[in-house]
Amino acid sequence: MDFNGDQKLDVAVANLTGNTVSLLIGDGTGKYAAPVSIGFTGPSGLAVGDVNGDGKMDVLVTSTTNAVGVFLGSGAGTLAAATPPAVPVGANPLDLVLGDINGDTKLDLIATNLNDNTISIRLGNGNGTFGATATMATNAGPIGIALADLNADKFLDLVVANQTAGNASIYLGTGSGNFFSTPTTLTTAAGTRYVVVSDLNRDGLLDLAFTNFSANNLGVYLGNGQGSFAGVTGSTLFGTGANPIGIAAGDFNGDGNQDLVASDFSAATLTLLLATEQCK
Ligand SMILES: [Ca+2]
Ligand SMILES: [Ca+2]
Ligand SMILES: [Ca+2]
Ligand SMILES: [Ca+2]
Numbered sequence: 001m002d003f004n005g006d007q008k009l010d011v012a013v014a015n016l017t018g019n020t021v022s023l024l025i026g027d028g029t030g031k032y033a034a035p036v037s038i039g040f041t042g043p044s045g046l047a048v049g050d051v052n053g054d055g056k057m058d059v060l061v062t063s064t065t066n067a068v069g070v071f072l073g074s075g076a077g078t079l080a081a082a083t084p085p086a087v088p089v090g091a092n093p094l095d096l097v098l099g100d101i102n103g104d105t106k107l108d109l110i111a112t113n114l115n116d117n118t119i120s121i122r123l124g125n126g127n128g129t130f131g132a133t134a135t136m137a138t139n140a141g142p143i144g145i146a147l148a149d150l151n152a153d154k155f156l157d158l159v160v161a162n163q164t165a166g167n168a169s170i171y172l173g174t175g176s177g178n179f180f181s182t183p184t185t186l187t188t189a190a191g192t193r194y195v196v197v198s199d200l201n202r203d204g205l206l207d208l209a210f211t212n213f214s215a216n217n218l219g220v221y222l223g224n225g226q227g228s229f230a231g232v233t234g235s236t237l238f239g240t241g242a243n244p245i246g247i248a249a250g251d252f253n254g255d256g257n258q259d260l261v262a263s264d265f266s267a268a269t270l271t272l273l274l275a276t277e278q279c280k
């Protein structure tokens with residue numbers, strides 16, 4: 001994301017133990033200026049988008065105070081302190097996404113509430129504030145969340161990783177009413193934490209990959225373009241270092257395939273999984 005309009009990528013970070021949210025301005029060569037930090041209690045999940053319609057990127061961060069902080073971007077590489085102070089959600093929100101789920105072009109927010117076994121949906125007003133909370137049930141222990149159109153009907157769909165249940169919930173977007181259909185469950189593995197959505201086998205259909213914290217592996221599930229997913233035959237689970245948490249997809253070796261990288265919490269390592277023909 002570019003926070004100061006120089007077309008060079010910058011980074012926003014939530015520092016849970018440091019109780020700060022930091023912005024690191026990049027110079028485009030992989031180097032970053034010293035972080036500029038703002039105090040914020042118990043930050044965890046972070047999402048970036050323009051929530052007040054001024055064309056400048058803003059940062060939203062979940063807090064252990066059961067709220068989401070809205071940090072409006074100046075467009076000059078700084079963030080304003082979270083005002084209004086926070087948008088209440090459920091208990092112990094650890095992750096959130098931004099996207100327009102009701103088709104009014106304003107970004108809406110959805111947070112996972114680990115301790116409530118719910119997600120909170122708040123529609124954006126387009127000025128940095130959000131409307132009333134709608135709540136939907138999840139399976140036990142929701143943490144990771146992703147928003148993408150999985151079945152190509154133009155409505156954003158939702159994937160939630162349920163750590164305690166060891167599965168994921170897939171909610172197809174309806175574009176109206178309560179925004180999402182009753183979820184279907186995808187069985188994953190013990191301690192499913194975070195999810196990434198990407199076309200991992202280059203068939204033009206979005207696929208899913210999850211970190212399984214307790215199982216020490218990644219699960220890869222190929223999409224059929226209609227909202228259903230199947231584990232990669234014979235190699236559904238890919239080993240990682242101990243207790244993988246974060247996951248991201250990208251082409252790390254320049255061969256045009258989407259590879260996966262996971263951050264291993266207990267091992268303090270990164271696991272890189274290069275996509276090969278076997279994923280097809
Ligand atoms: Ca903005
Ligand atoms: Ca909206
Ligand atoms: Ca959809
Ligand atoms: Ca695919």
